[in-house]
Amino acid sequence: MIAHLAIWTQDLERMRTFYETYFGAKSSAIYQNTTKQFTSYFLSFGEGCQLELMHRPDVPSDSADPFIQRSGLIxxxxxxxxxxxxxxxxxxxxxxxxxxxxxxxxxxxxxxxxxxxxxxxxxxxxxx
The missing domain is CATH 3.10.180.10 (2,3-Dihydroxybiphenyl 1,2-Dioxygenase, domain 1)
Known part of the structure; x- marks a missing residue:
């Protein structure tokens, strides 16, 4: 069973609000690791797989075109x-x-x- 999927995000709060608003996600409390400048939320959708939203300021945004299929998780x-x-x-x-x-x-x-x-x-x- 897949426990969770993770997404690096540039705007952690905006993404959390999106999944709560449109998909009924329930968010964990924010996790912060100040040493690594890492923050995250785990979002639950009832039973099953969770979605982890993660942010760290040194992770670059992806410039890939979302309408084009590519290798990797799509x-x-x-x-x-x-x-x-x-x-x-x-x-x-x-x-x-x-x-x-x-x-x-x-x-x-x-x-x-x-x-x-x-x-x-x-x-x-x-x-x-």
Whole structure:
């Protein structure tokens, strides 16, 4: 079982607020290591895998185009329960100014999903 995924972020608080607001994440207290200038939050989405948001001022931002596929971890998926909820959350994110990379649509392998970009352009599949 995967325990957690981690994202380096340039704006820790903005990212925490995004995942709390749109995906119902519950955040841990902030962890700070002043020696390494490292801060992080663990976000929980009920049961299962957590998302760790991490910040350190010396980690550069990624300039890769989020619309281009590449090697390495490219996205993670969040299940919202129904076609209607996929559509509603996608529309809410779009109305709030977030980029929709794809969908909503039914994929060739039968998944109903959309792909949105978080504030730092990480790809999130919203699925049933």
């Amino acid at each position: 996205h993670f998926a969040v299940s919202v329960g129904s076609h209607r909820q996929v559509d509603a959350l996608t529309n809410r994110l779009k109305a709030d100014g977030y980029e929709i990379a794809d969908g909503p649509r039914t994929t060739g392998d039968g998944y109903y999903e959309s792909v949105v970009l978080d504030p730092e352009k990480n790809r999130i599949e919203i699925t049933i």
